[in-house]
Amino acid sequence: MFTATEENYLKALFRLGALSEGGKGPAGTNELALELDIRPATVNGMLKKLREKGLVEQRRYGKILLTEAGRLHAVEVIRKHRLWETFLYEKLHFTWDEVHDVAEQLEHIRSVHLTDRLEEFLGYPSVDPHGDPIPDKEGRMPPEVRRTLAESEEGHAGRIVGVCDNSAEFLQYLDRLGLSLGLRLTITRHIPFDGSVELESAGIRMIITRKVAENLLVD
């Protein structure tokens, strides 16, 4: 039905929020090209195909919107990606910085039966190893209404429920800092000087940079 390449374009558009509602709004050719690390000229050609397949809507020189069919398929690929990441993490004991690259391949395996059995085998998980929600079979995904640590007020207590940046670089840094999903913490102070955030967890006080705080989600 769809090639791995087409699926990656759809996923990138979804990530950029190219939805008629709920998202950041339509994306542009250059923006999409940047996201995919592919040249705009190439993206332009692929968009023609995606339009013809009814997966995106775009007027000449205009912005790109995912159609309902496009959105549904993007979510299906994201569902597979996150289920595979969960499998790698829970069953094969990959670390959370190792799962993404392999899931990037596994997400393109075509077999509805496989996806559903995998989901069952994993016990119908609701989030992947990075705290991202896993869409259900019908493409429903719980809306993410999570605040970053940077925008939570002083005194707030909660758990780390997700990360915004899934790069191995960032995740390994978190491991080094001793920060992982589910960790309970309290924000003790926002430091005005450089935006650093002071927090306390399990009786230990620590300071993280603003950049780290912006990429951590808390409940």
Place this chain on the structure above:
Amino acid sequence: MFTATEENYLKALFRLGALSEGGKGPAGTNELALELDIRPATVNGMLKKLREKGLVEQRRYGKILLTEAGRLHAVEVIRKHRLWETFLYEKLHFTWDEVHDVAEQLEHIRSVHLTDRLEEFLGYPSVDPHGDPIPDKEGRMPPEVRRTLAESEEGHAGRIVGVCDNSAEFLQYLDRLGLSLGLRLTITRHIPFDGSVELESAGIRMIITRKVAENLLVD
């Protein structure tokens, strides 16, 4: 390193026994084309590339032999294929006629770490759901010295340890006959008239056609 297409060519050559020793000997272009269901002209072009990559040896108008590098990679792909089939069968409860098609996709996922962890997760299985041996990390595969039911003598008692034909059509037929891997049976009679084989298993007598008998392996 290698594309999925290249891997399928190597696997087909291995299946045809294009080894310098142990196999049926070198394969021809047409034979390989038939195996892959691709036209000889196309195969001819791909062979040029495989030669340049040092995976096969072939003189102009000559037969095709896998090099050591080619053989090793073919076995690596077969290893992945059989491990995935085992995973689908053991963990996701696929039936033995459903596993092959999905494994045909999964075998091309690139990650040595994944293969090794999967093998560990499965408990280092020695055979896949069809009784075919699973090569180890170093590419060693126990030689298959198994006899078909058709060539075993009357009175022989043993277990079904494998099938020659992995098609869903054949495997579903076996299910219908109540024949599965590990089943103990005794050959009671070879019927000269049409080559059918009469056998007895768990106190039940049954007759299978010659074609079925030729595709069942016993120990």
Place this chain on the structure above:
DNA sequence: AAAAAAAGTTAGACTACCCTAATAAAATAT
């Protein structure tokens, strides 16, 4: 409103993989 910058498109080329039709070489049969 004109100039400059940014965004989007077109043209032409390349690799990977596939095809059919025609041709050349090798193997087999007469």
Place this chain on the structure above:
DNA sequence: ATATTTTATTAGGGTAGTCTAACTTTTTTT
């Protein structure tokens, strides 16, 4: 030893996906 058949190769063409360089349209700045 030819003739026939089989096998292998070449020539030319197609789709998918990528690139660079040049060009056009839209947006932003002055």
